[in-house]
Every structure is written in structure tokens, then in C-alpha cells.
Amino acid sequence: MLYSAPMHTLKLSSLALVACALSLACQGEMLPPGPGVEPDPHQSPAPGSSRLLPPGLAGEYCNQAIPSPLHRLSSWEMQNTLAAAFPGLELPSARLVSDARPYGYDNDLLSLGIDDAFARSLNTLSIDIGKLAAEQVEQLIDCSARDAACVKRLIAQVAEPLLRREAADLALEEIEALAAGQPFETAVRLSIESLLKAPEFIFRAGTAAGEPQGYAAASRLSYFLWGTPPDKQLLADAKAGRLASASDLRRAAERLLADPRAERQLKHFFALWANLRPDGTNPTADGLAAIEETESFALHVFKSGGSLKDLLLSSDVVEAKPSVAALYQRDPQPMLRTGMLSRAAFLQRTSKVDGVSPVARGVWLLEHVLCRELGTPPEGADATPLPELGANATRREQIVAQTESSAECSGCHRVINPIGFAFDNFGPQGEYREVDQRSGRPIDASGKLPSGESFQDYRELLSIIASSSETSRCLTEQLMRFAFGGGPEVNDRCLVDEIHQGFVKSELKLRELVLEIVSHPRFFKGAN
Template identity: 30%
Template sequence: MTSSILTMKPLFAVCLLLFVFLGGRPVSAQEHSLSSFVSMMENYCVDCHNSAEAEAGLDLEGFGTDVQKRIVDWDVSAWEIIAKRLRGRQMPPAEATSRPTEAQYVAALSELETMLDQKAIANPQPGRTDSIRRLNRTEYRNVIRDLLHVEVNVNDLLPADELSHGFDNVTVGELSPLLLNRYLGAAERISRIAVGGQQLSPGGFTIRLPPDRTQEHHVQGLPLGTRGGTLIRRSFPIAGEYEIQLRLMRDRDENIEGLNGSHDIDVLVDRELVHRFSVSPPKTKKGWSKDDTLVDANLKKRFRVTAGQHAIGVTFPIKSASLSETRRQPFDASFNRHRHPRKSPAIFEVSIVGPFNPEGPGDTPSRRSVFTCRPETESPEEANRCARRILSRLMRLAYRRPITDGDLEVPLRFFAQRFESDGFEPAIETALSAVLVNPHFLFRAEKDPASAEPGDVYPISDLALASRLSFFLWSSIPDQELLQLAERGKLGHRDVLQSQVRRMLADPRSRSLVGNFAAQWLYLRNLDSFRPDMRRFVDFDDNLRKAMRQETELLFQDVVQEDQSVLNLITSQKTFLNERLAKHYGIPHVKGSHFRPVSLAANDYHRGGLLRHASILAVTSYATRTSPTIRGNWILENILGTPPPPPPPNVPSLKEKVAFQKVTVRQRLAQHREDPACASCHNLMDPVGFALENYDAVGRWRTFDDGIPIDSSGALPDGQKIDSVAALEAGIMRRPEMFVGTMTEKLMTFALGRGIEPTDAPAIRKIVNQAADKDYQFSQIVLGIVQSTPFRKRLAL
């Protein structure tokens, strides 16, 4: 039944639903007139659904007399899919000879959605999240930060999480033996850092800079008057001497790049100079030598660092230089000998090892967080009492609930064993390690009430609500205020919950929505693997890659922090630029490495909202060229929420250019669509993507491609003709609820940690409709999600 309904014509589906919903009985004056729907089906459905050509197996000829015999029951999920197609005006197809008027669409859709919403109220379906969900890598980092005030590089400690439904917090239900070993190692290391425990031998870490990073300009966060290098933020568990060692960038012949004359390298701790190296090529009687392979062999220095979080900077003081006299404008990229020769040496690797001659842990935020009491005597009883107080406070936050004596039993046992041999602080370190590998810390668990029967819908507890809320908005644990409200049973009250949501959105921890949610929804993480063809895009480097991502993140952050309409993500008249990105865009008068808002209203630089960002345009392109197909698919899936069906098996690839023949992407795609197996999907994707063809594969504006004028004409799935990015944006804004609904679906997927089901659609519609009254403010969407049935309730098994 479901597969048949999914392929039927939408207006027929609407009519069919009315018959089933009303049970085939005569309708009253308050109900819809049957004759109008009969007329609608006759006008738009019978041509395809008749005895001669019964598409999808549905014969509507003479349906008015025997339709009840042909319908057994109706599937809510199928009707929700039909409603989405109607909302996008995708059915009947745009090429159909006869289509309903806009008024008919609106009326039909309103009636269909009203009935679906009424059925959802009578029979709520909140869905079911997994009973046990592991902290993913990002959540683990944030929890350690908030629990112990320790910043850790989780990429060194834990493997990346797999994506599902577009996010990495969905498929996190299992813990393999290999991953468990990684968590054990991470727990020991983090506990030692937090407590300031002594290491048996010096430890260390190494940072490597991308080889395609240009280091000729200032790096944000380092002092002005410097160029290149890197800024490393790291926690040092113990005060003492640490040794830093530097390596410079080399070419494929192992020669140091850009080493022309002498250069200084500054090492800074919290912006204070602790040492200055000098490097220069070996001298011979004839001048500089090219045998420079050992120049950086002795770039080592020990310096004292106090315990705690520090920013280690390694950079070059700027040397004055005259302008290069060249016939052409110099490239912005400068990172290898063969295509972009470095003008000056660059940092490749920074290694820090220590501590040597340790002086002790000192006074750090992490130690103040852990050692909230000290035993007044050295007796085991006094030490145990203090340990109980310390662990109870930390475990309550770590486990996100009140702590019982049973919870304390294992950590206190580890504490007692270590206390006998090493004393109080090492014993706390060992007990803390036990806490950080406990399942109650690593997993978020939601249990069905003992009284719940399979199929029952029940509200989740306030403690579960607190965790859902904090991991949604902060990707971290509830803080004291949130946890206290949950423990007192007050968090579920509507006014209290709204107040907490607004407080949490105003907290700096809500920036995880930018780096975690937005980066996955908008594919920003894919920029790390984007490597354009350097023969075509000679100015591209890692500096530009980072600037592209930051522009998009700052726009999203601005919408969140200023509680703007989410429509500004599409229609924004400003963007965020630094000099590197502004130069890439051709926007003048932006100087320096720092980002700042730039108004674009008075000038048309073809920039503004998401669809004009180089980050989005790059991750939806190939290395050598643009892809209207990928771009169109990205818009359909992430902006309009109507992704095309998956491609059939064995689809032929797009033929690239034939030698000595100039063929545009549009022409090659037209040939590709001649195959019926390809046309069904490409007819939806390609016309949308063509509107962005004025942007090349790295997001630069262009009017020609290989000497051929750009043709950016296309169409939206509803048949609207578009011929530019501005027309595309205007088409999206004609029905803003499509974009807002899509963003709400993505946010809800991220909030729930599961895929969105058709049965969630009534809740999403309610959120969007209520947010419309407040111009779709970001906070209104978040409040709607948090108060929704899928977020507040759960289905028992």
C-alpha cells in the first residue's frame, strides 16, 4: 500500500485521503464538499490513473461509485511524504500539461495537513531514541572541558565518529573493545592533567602545519608585526621546564623552502617572548650554500612553563622588504617550490616535550575544580570522607543525576588502594580515571518506566530532559542550575523551560551549535578534504580554506547570538571577511587577518547569504570544475528539504570534455539526461544548480568559462524559472516555510540523535507555523523543538 501511495499523483492522494478519513460516508455542511474533490481528481489525476493506463496500479475511472472498495486503510507516513511534495509544488510534475492553480494547491494542502495534524493530536507518535547512546568525540571534549576545566585534543585520543542522517551523534550506541581501550587511555591522561599528577617520564605532543598553508602574512591571535607560524593552546599539568623543537618546511628534495638570508623565529608563551631563534643558510667562501638540510637541526630550547592552560606561539618577526617588480599581480598563495615558491621560510612542525625538573602541579582551574576539600589529617578515614565529597560532586555532574552509595563504591575502592601507597592526590587521580570510564559517564541512558506497556507514550523525566537539552544546545553536560531544576522536578514547567533555553542560547557554550551542528548540516567539515586542481585555481591554499569556513560559521553565529530570523541565512546583506577572503571575492578596503562584518547592501559583489559563500560553493564542486548536479542536490536536500530519489544502479558517469572540443557542463549534462535512467533525478537537480554557475569551483564570480559565456538559467522543482543566484534566493523566499521547515528537521535530527520520521512532521509543522509569527527567529525554532512531542516524550517498547 505504501509504495503505491508514494508514486500516485498528489491531488488524487488528497482526495483519496478524504474518502478514507471520512470513511466514505456522506459529508456534512461543515465538512468539505465531495463534488469539488471529484472535480479536482477528474481534472488532474484521471489522465494517468485510468483503466487504459493505471499508473502505480491505481484505476480512477468511475472512482466516484466504488472508491471505498479500493481502499483498505491509509498510511500516515505515505501521506506526509505526499504533503511534502505538494508543499514543494513538485507534483504533478512541472512539465505536466495541466497543473492546479496556486489557490488549489493551498486549499488542498491546508486540508491534508489539518487532518494529519488532528490525527497526530489524537494519536501522538513521539518516536523513540536509542536507550543507550555513547558520547561522541565532540561531546566528550566538551564534557571534559566543562567538568574538569581541561582542554584536550580529542583527535589525538579518540577516533572519528561515523555519520548517519548527516550527523555524528546518531550511530553512537556501541562501544567496541578497541574504542574502549582508547577511552581508558584518554581517562588516564585526562585525570593526570586535571590533578597535576607526576609522570614517570616526560611526555609530549607534536603539531604539524598543512603543507599548503601560506605563511607570508599575519596569523590571527599572534602579535602584530609577525608573520606565519602557529598558535597552540595546550594544558600543561605540571610546572617545570619544557623543550620545544621546530622544523621548517621542506620541498621534495628536502631543501628548506624560502631560506634566502637570515631569519628570526620567536617562541612566545601567552604572547610573552621566551626565546628567539635565528636561521640562515650555511656560509661558504662564495656566499650562501644550498646545503641547508641541517639548518633547523638545532632549533631546540627549554623554557619554564607554569601549570595550566597556555597559548604557545611560534612565528617570524616581519622583515621589511621592497615590493616585487613583476609584470603580473603576485599570487596570494605561496607554499611550494614548483608552482608557488615560498618567499620566506615557514614552520612545518612544532614539538613540545616535558616536564623536565618538575616543580609540582601549582594552582590551576582544573585543580581548583577537583580539590574542593582537603583532609585535615593523614588518617585514611579523613581522606575517605574528603574523597567522597570530591567524587560525589564530580560524579553528579558527570553522570547527570543524583549519586547513590552504590555509585561511589568502585571509585572509592580505587581511591583506597592508591592512597595506601601514594597518598591523597594520586588516589584522587586514580578514582577520577574510574569515573571517566564508567558507563554512566560514557553513555546517556533513557529507560522506559516500569509501568509502561509496549506502545505507550510517556513524558521523559526532568533529568533526561536536562541531558537532552544540554547536549542539544551545548553538546555537553547540564550545568549546576539546569541539574538542580531537574532534580526538583521544575524543569518541565513551560515558563522555566523557556527561561533555561534562552539562558543557554546566551551562554558561550551555545557556540557548539556553530562548530558542531552547522558545520555538519552545511558540509563545512568537508572543506578539510577539498583539494582543487592547482593548475586551474592557482591562488588556493589552506589560508583561504580556513577563511571560507570561518565566513559561514560567523554568519550562522551572528544569527544565533543576535536571535535573528533564520531567513537571514539566505538573504543576508552582510558577510564576514578578512583580507584574504575579501581579496578572493574582489571586495576592496578589507585589511588584516581578523574577520569583521562587511555590509554589502550598497554594492553588488555577488555575496551575502549561504548560497553565495565560497565554502558552500567549494564543497559542492569537483576539483576541476563546478557541478550543477551536486549543487542542485545540496539545495534540494539541505535548503528545500525535498531530496531527489537515490540514483538507480549502474548509472553511467558524466563524460568529460573531448579533446579539441569545447563543450560546456550544461551541454554534457544535457547529453547525460538523454538516458531515461538519469533523467528522473537530473531533471530535478540540474536546473536548480545551474543558477549558481556564475561561481566557479572555488567560489569566485565569473561570467565566462573557458571563453564561453555562462548560462545560469534554470528552474526550481515547482517550475519557477530562475536565471541567477538572486532569482534562486527569491524563489526560495516565495515559500520561506520550505527552508525553515528543512532547517527545523535538521535541528531536530541533531537534537534527538535520530533520523526524522514522517510521523514527526506534525510537530515540525507546528514549530514552523508558530515561529512564523516571530519572523522565524532562531530562538523560536529552538523553543518549538524543545517543547515538541518528539523532544519531550518517548514511545515505550
């Protein structure tokens, strides 16, 4: 497993989870040096690479505008961009290859390249969309005649969202030259094909000298909050210099957050953060209903001005499909579903074919909510059958016997297990239960964290976690990773600090976290 040190590794929170005292076997590899520690010379930039770095990049650079490498649109962003450019056309779906999610998010700029498969799929898509646009051109533009003027107008119209500039700022001579002298249909097709292979469509890049500098910030903002290219208003703001300050960005972001497009994107973020829709999986109808319910809940918390604590503790009810509603109606008492993590999607996602997996639940929470990395378990750990301890032993006792009896495993599992056992009152489908199926004895969901704090069940555990600054800092990092298309990096400690402080000051309001990020100079200066 790839990992470098979370920069706050040594900064123990109230949970003191790093007291895990990871054994080497459980750790996977040694942690790299923390902040302030001289880096391992073997990990230093290779000789000659300094030319890649702008001056002054050594050390921390919170407020500097850091140029990023070219950032390819993710497939999600690309599909959304095409939909914005060709409204009214039923575009071919699922044609682009799906993107890797090395850090959980599908917009990671480091992994978004163009390999052969992607190039092929884009090539095919460009031909198909060009053909579709030519066949249904009246769906796109109102032309009195199918002539060169119509083609020119069409090019300008679709280029604006595709290339994320106002048409007047787009030099499209090459594209227009392609169309010149061609029959109408051929002209449309060639133009569209070229636009869809244009690098300004495929990549997000900074602005050129003499160009309105706000265009880059507009793209970063709209892809962050909508997953789409900027709309006309945002482009106009960019051109007029109204995306140049923190207050400008905050104002623009508030407008975008009020738009329905933000709802879809926020759900997209929450699904990625919680890994609710792993790539390559095809959930059942009931599974999909559970995922949608959790996404809706998270969105509800966000839209209602909720906080991180609400995300983890609120028992608000949102609309759910019958299968999920029926599941919750069988709860023995109301208000049992507190926050995202006692809802069906998380509980199902962390269950296996043969039942719940407290270990999976513990690991998930440590990784996604606390940004902990646990290393790779020893080979074959998953395949080892649980020890038989007699018919009276609970499954929890079996797991403890297996995972905490050896030094090799106990370092991690003494942290993982109590957190996972806290959710033992929920079965593999998320159904509430009070009896251990194996032994018939009451479920024991209590536990104690390495920091010494005790809890009786998942609700008390979530209360502890929700109050931890480690949790709010983790969400800060997660949302920053999504906003920036990667990171934060080791050198970004002060950047995270600043945004996290604003988040805390807002009493952990989710909306404020978004606004803190977009109004930070690092977000809108030198953006791509």
C-alpha cells in the same frame, strides 16, 4: 543508499520538486509507502519484537513520551564533557575515534555504539586523564592536604558534570571504595578511570524512580544547545522541578542560548547541516577560513534574530579572514553574497578538482535545504567524460547534453541541473565570474523548475526556495534530527507538523525554531 519516504513526499510544494518523475535507474529503489499507507508486511516488526515496544506505539504519537534506546555521547559531546569536568587540565585531544554520520549528524543514537576501537580509545583516555588529574590535582581542587577527604571531594566534583547529576544525588560508594586505603595518587587515578568507564558517563539514559525527573531533560537540553553537560544552574533547575513544563524549558533554553557555549554548538550544528567539515578531510588554511566565515554568518543570522530567509538571502557581512575577504572584495558589485549559499564554503565544497560541479551544487541544495533524496546515480556516471560539442559550446551545454539526453538520467537531472546552473556565476573557489571559461560566452544561470517557476540567477532561485514551506519544513526536520539524536521518523509526522507550524508562525525565526523544539513535550518528557 538507505532511505525511506520523506513523509511529505506526496505533498507537493510550490516547487513541485517531486515532479522530478524519477526514473527507476535514477531513483535507486522504490519509495516506501507514504503516510497513511499500510506498510509493506516485509517491513513490519519482526515476530517477537513487540516486547520492545511500549504499548500504544502504533500509529502516530506526537505528544507521547517515547523512550529512546540508550544514547551514547558522541565524541564531540564526550570531549566537551571531559573539558567541563576537568577545567584547567590540558586534556589529550583527538584521542576518541570519530563518530559515523549516517544522517549527517554525529550524534545519531542509532549508530553510536561501542565497538572495539572506541572501547580501546576510551580505555586509553581514561588512564591518561586519570594520570593527568593525579599529577595536576591542584588545578582541579583546592585541598589543604592530599588525603582521603580530598579524594572524596574531587570525586564528587568531577562526577557532577560527568554523570550529569548533582553530587548529592549521585551514589558514588563504589567509586569511593576503590579509593579507600590507596595512596593519594592511586586513589585519584582509580576513581577517575572508573568514572570515565561508568555507563552514566558514556550513555544518556532516563531517570530512575525517585530521582528528579528533570535531570534527563536537563541533559537533553544542554547537549542540544551547548554540546556539554548541564551546568550547576540547570542541574539545580532540574532538581527543583523547574524543567517540567514547556515554559520551563523555553526559559531555560533562552538562558543557555545567551551563553557563549551556545555559539560554538550552533556553529557545530550549521557545519553538520551543511556538511562543511566532512569527516576525514583536512581543509587548507584558505578552505578553513571559508568554512569559519560561513559558520560565523549563520551564527550572526541566528544571534541577530534572523529568519530562515535571512539565512538564505541576507547579504550581511561578517568578519572573515583575509583570504575570504579578498575574494569578496573582487566582486564586481556589492551585495552579491546573499545568504549561506553564495559564500565561499558552500561554493568550494561543491566544486571538484577540475572546476565547479553544477550537479554537486544542485544535489547538495536538494538534499540539505529541501530534504530530497535522489538515489544513487548509475555506476560510472561520475567517470563519463563530457561530450565534445565544439569549441563554442558552454560547459552547461555539455552537461545538459550528457545528463538530459537519456531517460535514465534525465528524470533527476532535469531537477538537479537548473538548480546547480543557477550558481554558475561562482567559480571553484567561490570567485564571481560572468564568462564561461570554455566557450568565452556569457554565463547563463537562468532556469526553470519543474513547477514552472523561472529564475534568472541564484538570487532569484534562492528567493523562491526561501519562500517555500518545503524549505522551512526541511530545516525543521534537520534541527529536530540534531536535537533528538535521530529521526524524525515516519510516525513523527504530526510532531514535525506542530513544530513547523510554530516556526512558520514566528515568521521563520531560527531562534524560535529552537525554542519550539525544546518546549515540545516530546523533547523534555521521557528524555534521555
